[in-house]
Amino acid sequence: MAKEKGIHLGRPAIAYPPNWDEVYRQWESKQITAVAAMxxxxxxxxxxxKLVSQFRAKNIS
Incomplete structure (x- = not known):
């Protein structure tokens, strides 16, 4: 019933942290390790x- 009404069930989507772009670039260029980025x-x-996968999929298109 909720699905028919367009109501989202389950956990809320994870938002990218405010410093995502900066830290992701550093990790991608191997300036920092994945553990440091986390x-x-x-x-x-x-x-x-999971966010890396979503980010890459979004930026390939």
Missing amino acids: HRLGLKRSTFY
Whole structure:
């Protein structure tokens, strides 16, 4: 019933941290490690790689 009404169920979508672009570029250019990037962004491993995947998919199109 909720799906028919267009209501989202489950966990809310994860927003990119404010410093995502800067830290992502540093990680991508190998200036920092993935662990350092996760610490700077305040993200867990799975969340970090999920956002990386979404970011790359969005920027390829």
